[in-house]
Amino acid sequence: FGLWSMWSIFGEQLFEDLVDRVMQLTTSFHGMLSELPDFETLHEPECNILAFRFLPEAIRFADAAVQNDFQRAVRTRLIRSGEFYIVQTTLDGRAALRVTVMNPLTTEQDLLELINAIRVCGKAVLSAGSTAE
Numbered sequence: 001f002g003l004w005s006m007w008s009i010f011g012e013q014l015f016e017d018l019v020d021r022v023m024q025l026t027t028s029f030h031g032m033l034s035e036l037p038d039f040e041t042l043h044e045p046e047c048n049i050l051a052f053r054f055l056p057e058a059i060r061f062a063d064a065a066v067q068n069d070f071q072r073a074v075r076t077r078l079i080r081s082g083e084f085y086i087v088q089t090t091l092d093g094r095a096a097l098r099v100t101v102m103n104p105l106t107t108e109q110d111l112l113e114l115i116n117a118i119r120v121c122g123k124a125v126l127s128a129g130s131t132a133e
Contacts, residue, residue, distance in 0.1 A: 021104040022048040029099065029111045036115070042091050051089055051096040054118050058126055068095035070125060077121040084114050 026045045033039040033052050038060075042051045059070050072095055075088050089098045097118070 018104045022101045022106075025101045025104075025106055025108070025111070026050050026099075028108055029101070032108075032111060032115065038119070039115070042094070042096055048101045049098065050101075051091055051098045053094065053096050054122050056119075056122055056126070059122075064094065070122070071095040071097060073125045074118060074122045077124055078117060081117065081121065083117045086114075 023045075026048045030041055030045050030050055033041050033050075038054060038056045040053045040055055042053065053067070053071055054074055055067065059067055062070070068090075072088060075086060075097055078084055078086065087098045087100070089096050099114070
């Protein structure tokens with residue numbers, strides 16, 4: 001009844017607005033990452049999903065296997081931190097981090113905090129001297 005009640009009270013515009021919001025957030029996140037020299041976006045978002053890679057200077061020119069291991073290790077450390085949960089994917093043989101924006105209450109500040117958390121986790125992975133987590 002919850003969904004039907006919301007639909008009957010607010011109409012379909014509410015759902016349209018929620019979808020538009022998560023799409024806007026994903027596009028905004030893509031823009032943020034595209035401006036940062038230590039991140040690489042792997043596609044233009046067509047929905048609420050964005051795949052990207054964190055490539056700090058220390059790893060940017062490493063071979064593909066090292067970069068792939070690094071992406072996975074950063075994700076593992078991020079999840080273990082309990083701050084954020086993101087998934088991984090592989091695109092064209094490259095391991096990547098993947099965000100799906102689901103909550104329309106997410107803010108640009110939340111996305112900036114995710115970027116910072118990824119950087120912190122990446123620094124910890126590099127300090128540990130191994131990408132095998």
